[in-house]
Amino acid sequence: MKNTNLKSLMEDMIELGLEHVKGVLWNLTPAELITEAVKKDEGVLTDTGALMCRTGKFTGRSPKDRYIVKDAITKDKVWWGDINISFDEDKFDALYNKMVASLGDKILYVRDAYAGADPQHRLKVRVIDTQAWHNLFCYNMFIQPENDDLTDFHPEFTVLAVPEFYADPEVDGTRQKNFAIVNFTKKVIMVGGTGYTGETKKGIFSVLNFLLPDKDHVLSMHCSANIGKERGDSAVFFGLSGTGKTTLSADPNRLLIGDDEHGWTDEGIFNFEGGCYAKTIDLTQEKEPEIWDAIKFGAILENTKFYPGTNTVNYADCSITENTRVSYPLKNVKNAVTPSVGGIPENIFFLTCDASGVLPPISKLTVGQAMYHFISGFTAKVAGTEAGITEPVSVFSACFGAPFMPLHPTKYAELLGEKIKTHDVNIWLINTGWSGGEYGVGQRIKLKYTRAMISAALEGKLDDVNYSQHPVFGLAMPDAVAGVPAEILNPRNTWADQAAYDRKADKLASQFVANFVKFEEYANDEIMSGAPVVEDSVLA
Numbered sequence: 001m002k003n004t005n006l007k008s009l010m011e012d013m014i015e016l017g018l019e020h021v022k023g024v025l026w027n028l029t030p031a032e033l034i035t036e037a038v039k040k041d042e043g044v045l046t047d048t049g050a051l052m053c054r055t056g057k058f059t060g061r062s063p064k065d066r067y068i069v070k071d072a073i074t075k076d077k078v079w080w081g082d083i084n085i086s087f088d089e090d091k092f093d094a095l096y097n098k099m100v101a102s103l104g105d106k107i108l109y110v111r112d113a114y115a116g117a118d119p120q121h122r123l124k125v126r127v128i129d130t131q132a133w134h135n136l137f138c139y140n141m142f143i144q145p146e147n148d149d150l151t152d153f154h155p156e157f158t159v160l161a162v163p164e165f166y167a168d169p170e171v172d173g174t175r176q177k178n179f180a181i182v183n184f185t186k187k188v189i190m191v192g193g194t195g196y197t198g199e200t201k202k203g204i205f206s207v208l209n210f211l212l213p214d215k216d217h218v219l220s221m222h223c224s225a226n227i228g229k230e231r232g233d234s235a236v237f238f239g240l241s242g243t244g245k246t247t248l249s250a251d252p253n254r255l256l257i258g259d260d261e262h263g264w265t266d267e268g269i270f271n272f273e274g275g276c277y278a279k280t281i282d283l284t285q286e287k288e289p290e291i292w293d294a295i296k297f298g299a300i301l302e303n304t305k306f307y308p309g310t311n312t313v314n315y316a317d318c319s320i321t322e323n324t325r326v327s328y329p330l331k332n333v334k335n336a337v338t339p340s341v342g343g344i345p346e347n348i349f350f351l352t353c354d355a356s357g358v359l360p361p362i363s364k365l366t367v368g369q370a371m372y373h374f375i376s377g378f379t380a381k382v383a384g385t386e387a388g389i390t391e392p393v394s395v396f397s398a399c400f401g402a403p404f405m406p407l408h409p410t411k412y413a414e415l416l417g418e419k420i421k422t423h424d425v426n427i428w429l430i431n432t433g434w435s436g437g438e439y440g441v442g443q444r445i446k447l448k449y450t451r452a453m454i455s456a457a458l459e460g461k462l463d464d465v466n467y468s469q470h471p472v473f474g475l476a477m478p479d480a481v482a483g484v485p486a487e488i489l490n491p492r493n494t495w496a497d498q499a500a501y502d503r504k505a506d507k508l509a510s511q512f513v514a515n516f517v518k519f520e521e522y523a524n525d526e527i528m529s530g531a532p533v534v535e536d537s538v539l540a
């Protein structure tokens, strides 16, 4: 049992009602977990040394089955609705007891780790899994404590993940058989009926997003972050799933801080995680070398397949899901900083994947526009991370991460507003979606152009160029960016039918306005100055 305090571990397990299980394996090393996983047929090794596993029926998160227990801590603080769905305290207890009772014949893999690279703000997390590979995922994605910290580790939150346990919706108060339920009083997240590891990762993210804003004004963010190798300048990339956080933060000229979840304190930014969780669909060494090179021993591929008769992964094969993924610890990344922290960001990018082909590929935002777009959180959901999405659907997801933000969006927006004003941060809106027409007509903007636009912004090359104002959205579009054909910078020019562009732009603007109605009572004039201009005739 290495140097754990066995007595306190056992006391904690008894408190959780887990004294009857067959065995407990605590903080196994990656090699030990991989051996277990292969032995138990949970996965197979690929020819680069990665472990390849299947997540089962669920190959993405299931946001409609994510609940928060409504209790004394949460009832007046959570922004309840169909994103933060409330769950009854008694029902939680009943379901928890059932789940625990189902574990009598199980070996449990227990992992103690941190969420948060900043010692002042980190959360001590214990994850208890029935599958060895899930526990390896937690090794990859959380931050590994020093051995000394493990001897007396008292978790501040515990995740119990049992994919083999199903709820009975009629009795248990869930929508389906699968569920992920956060209980802030018990400090427990219970995941059942799904083997998608993202539920554990995003469960702890949601916990931090609830706790941190009230703690020393830490803004928690759904974003990637990196640091310039030369100047040491930090940059942050907000964006919903599939907009490019992981892809665009992997940049040979910059060191990676993290690829999905960060906090912003008075001193700077810090990663919540210890690893990356990258999409692998159509991955090539040439297009995404940083991700490619990280897929070695310790990495876990999810839902990928081999070329027949080999142990070589065929990344083009999406027959299980489009949301094939790999998790790996940051130590698999050559270009990563340790610890995963950086200074106050100089540049912030809002990534949106606009399937309507309306928004410019890069534009610079005023503070009002930044707040407006942050609260709006517009993108298209593309096939992938969420069950049931097969072609793009426009969505507004506040703070570019509403499914993980338990508090009212304005809480996060106010913190962001304060920070960008205090530190005079540049804010850019990047459309990584369609150009030359909407989805089906135009094409997705080339990754190399998006990379060139981001590099130009980071290197200050867009400080002294001319900008044109978008007629509907009021966004400042640079007239020239090195390495990018000038004609694509104004999206209207890329459409064969410019009248159709104008109609589409008006339509998108009216969607923004309609979505924002629920936030208007919280928004001041500055924020409202960031709204698109919509003719009354379009709204009617």
Ligand code: ATP
Residues within 6 Å of the ligand: 239, 240, 241, 242, 243, 244, 245, 246, 247, 248, 259, 260, 277, 278, 279, 281, 385, 432, 433, 444, 445, 446, 447, 448, 450
């Ligand atoms: P998640 O929150 O689910 O992890 P993410 O924001 O990290 O999502 P990525 O994993 O970076 O998103 O996914 C972006 C996908 O879009 C990648 O597969 C990438 O290759 C593809 N892509 C195509 N064109 C572009 C572009 N112009 N900019 C960014 N990504 C692009």
Ligand code: MN
Residues within 6 Å of the ligand: 245, 246, 247, 259, 260, 277, 278, 279
């Ligand atoms: Mn990502």
